[in-house]
Amino acid sequence: MLRYVIRRLLLIIPTMFFVALITFSLAHLAPGNPFDKNPNRPMPQETIDRISRFYGVDQPIPVQFITYLGNILHGDLGISFTRRTPVVDVIGQGIGTTFQLGIGALAFALAFSIPLGIVSALKQNTMIDYLSMLVATIGTTIPGFVLAIFLIYIFGVNLHLLPFVGWGSWQHMVMPMFVLGLGAGGFLTRITRASMLEAIRQDYVRTARSKGLQERAVIVGHALKNALIPIATIIGPATAGLITGSFIIESLFNVPGMGRLYVISILARDYPIIMGTTLLYAFLIMIANLTVDIVYGVLDPRIKVA
């Protein structure tokens, strides 16, 4: 088990290398340059040259890449072109907020989706089932930005119940977490319902009933334990997705997190930030996948992790 985890952790290194290579190439392939002439703020050519030299942008791209890799090994992600502060600090400021938002959204998604999925499986083809499937379908089909705009309009602009710009108090968190969590939760509700429906039809559930167990023990102890396996598979990528996938929501609600930072940096061609954020996202996704694989082995004895 320990060896497996170590091997998987070591595998992160080559993966990260390729992520860095691809991102670096794509960022530089995109037309434009961070210090392009700006008609509103004209800069003399020698100033541009000096800045380019300072940030190393004048070097050939392969040299820039190798320098970048060398710096990463020292824990140096470079200096943001637009903010003139180390990328590590810039990301450090945003990551906490993004995590708060992501974890909050995940907690919300799990809190409603798993009970809802279980109940609708147990009460299949009843009003409860139809209602929860309606909620799940709405959650999965309405894009977050559409829902966000509706909510901002209703609760923010018209009712003045919730603030819709910025971050800090719990009131700020309600709408972004709800919007972000609803999509993932809708999907999880469907998965939970489907795998629970499958589990309760299995022979071993009948065996459990034939032992005289209480219905609750049959459902929780026998059916749910099996149903959790497919659910866990989904929760891993969903978590990574919630943490990394919040840029639209962060931009809409003006949340000072990594997602918004990412969008701004791409528009500004702030290479160090783009690289740093992408690498961090890649790392988070890999850790999430590893966690799922470990949890998988714990939930399902048939899968041997090692």
Next chain:
Amino acid sequence: MAQQLLEVTDLHTQFFTRDGVVRAVDGVSFEVAAGETLGIVGESGCGKSVTALSLMRLIPVPPGKIVKGTIMFDGADVLKMDDDEVRGIRGNNIAMIFQDPMTSLNPVLTISRQISEALELHLKMDKSEARKRTIELLDLVGIPSAKKRADDYPHQFSGGMRQRVMIAMALSCNPKLILADEPTTALDVTIQAQILDLLKNLAREFRTAFILITHDLGVVAGMTQRIHVMYGGKIVEKADTGELFANPKMPYTWGLLRSIPRLDERRKAKLVPIEGLPPDLIAPPPGCRFEPRCQYRRDICREKEPELVHIPNSKPDHEARCWGTQQGGWLVDTDWHKEVGDTRIIEEIKQEVAQLPPEPKPGDVPPPPAI
């Protein structure tokens, strides 16, 4: 009649589906005395399993429903009990062994957990007692190094071993009745014999009554004292095992006997299958349910359903549901052997049956030995 352990009267279990009402069990009555063994035989889809599940009220509701009848177990009607009372019986007084050991054990729980569960629930054992007893039970059903294997998961066991685990589970609370629903169908032939032997010996040792449900007359031959043949949701013939093989009185039973395979290369005759399919239980034939497939049928068979009655020229408790073999019928003197060709298998089964232990007298049931 002496007090029976189980007395099923006029049981009707139906499934309400989109296509109509499936009359899976349609007026079945039978009884089992304490310590007695009964075989229920019939093709797939004739209501055997549904009968067994009905006894424990394990029919999924909806779509299923036990619409009529009584199931007197140990003097109380299972169908009138509330859910808690039924749970008190399940696993404790009546235990069930299911057909497919590959899917009947929970893949994510250890063997020991799955057996201990019932012990903790019904016998109020604590965890360590239950574990100790579990290992004893696994030992008893022939799991080698039971102590080590108790913490294994089902996927680490072979099919035969899993069925042994199921048997251990069924025996765990010393039930008065075990329902074994096709316990060997999913196993290969060599393992079948081992499992059947184990089941027979343990049931005898524990003085447990059991009902063996199977589609294979060869399986029940050496196992049970009496046999009920089911067809289309009804019992069509009831007799002692020996009597049924020696003197079957229903063309369907004849068909079943002709379709028992045997491993004998000298045999020239092919197996004789029963032509056709079992009846549609949504709209069963109005007369005898076997009539559409019966080679001896006459007009009356299609018009009117025969009752399950005592048959002339047979033992007193031999009953069959057939116009032809009833008093005055046209099959009373038919020698069914002549229609078969080779009957050596029947002779062998008869010998096997002759070696069965004598039936216990009702009321003469010693308590199960402590293990």
